[in-house]
Amino acid sequence: QQQVKQSPQSLIVQKGGISIINCAYENTAFDYFPWYQQFPGKGPALLIAIRPDVSEKKEGRFTISFNKSAKQFSLHIMDSQPGDSATYFCAASIGSSNTGKLIFGQGTTLQVKP
Amino acid sequence: ETGVTQSPTHLIKTRGQQVTLRCSSQSGHNTVSWYQQALGQGPQFIFQYYREEENGRGNFPPRFSGLQFPNYSSELNVNALELDDSALYLCASSSKGQGRAEQYFGPGTRLTVT
Numbered sequence: 001q002q003q004v005k006q007s008p009q010s011l012i013v014q015k016g017g018i019s020i021i022n023c024a025y026e027n028t029a030f031d032y033f034p035w036y037q038q039f040p041g042k043g044p045a046l047l048i049a050i051r052p053d054v055s056e057k058k059e060g061r062f063t064i065s066f067n068k069s070a071k072q073f074s075l076h077i078m079d080s081q082p083g084d085s086a087t088y089f090c091a092a093s094i095g096s097s098n099t100g101k102l103i104f105g106q107g108t109t110l111q112v113k114p
Numbered sequence: 115e116t117g118v119t120q121s122p123t124h125l126i127k128t129r130g131q132q133v134t135l136r137c138s139s140q141s142g143h144n145t146v147s148w149y150q151q152a153l154g155q156g157p158q159f160i161f162q163y164y165r166e167e168e169n170g171r172g173n174f175p176p177r178f179s180g181l182q183f184p185n186y187s188s189e190l191n192v193n194a195l196e197l198d199d200s201a202l203y204l205c206a207s208s209s210k211g212q213g214r215a216e217q218y219f220g221p222g223t224r225l226t227v228t
Contacts, residue, residue: 006156032215034215034216034217036219042221042222043118043120043204043219043220043221043222044157044204044219045219046216046217046218046219049215049216089156089157091156093215095215099145099147099162099208099209099210099214099215099216099217100170100215101147101159101162101170101172102147102149102157102159102206102217103159104156104157104158105156106155106156107154107155107156
């Protein structure tokens with residue numbers, strides 16, 4: 001029940017296309033859902049996060065869509081660029097106004113072809 | 115504002131040895147969480163330190179221990195190293211008790227156990 005399942009494992013997108021990564025969770029106590037971007041040899045960088053009281057959040061080319069009833073959330077990267085090539089992790093935690101332990105998905109390796 | 119820093123960058127140890135990893139939290143943050151990231155996997159929560167005390171622990175044995183200092187920096191100690199302890203060790207800095215859930219990661223320490 002603590003798991004966060006992420007798909008696909010890998011994704012290849014043409015430059016300018018839309019990259020979509022999906023995550024699903026079971027624990028309805030989760031109330032904070034961040035996405036992290038990680039480049040090889042680096043630590044994960046916080047990209048965007050959402051709380052379950054909203055269904056969508058957009059920051060620049062990155063959008064999180066959240067479906068509370070389905071217990072699913074997704075990351076959309078619009079106008080994907082080669083510089084977006086990285087591994088993306090979804091995560092979930094309990095305590096949206098406090099820092100709880102993050103449960104991470106398995107990651108999606110994104111390759112954007114020029 | 116300085117970001118999260120970790121030292122050392124890389125470390126090679128022999129099975130059975132002990133290791134200490136260090137983390138300096140981001141300016142203004144009072145909480146440090148430690149995660150283990152095996153190759154090709156998402157980070158796994160080890161434990162969190164707040165007000166110099168352990169504040170939550172993941173599924174890791176007692177040979178994983180930590181400390182937090184008055185300046186909020188932290189150490190992760192691992193005794194009796196095993197080959198499976200080879201991983202990227204990440205610390206994440208955050209502000210507990212201030213209505214914020216964001217956790218910001220350092221670059222990590224790559225530990226290799228031979």
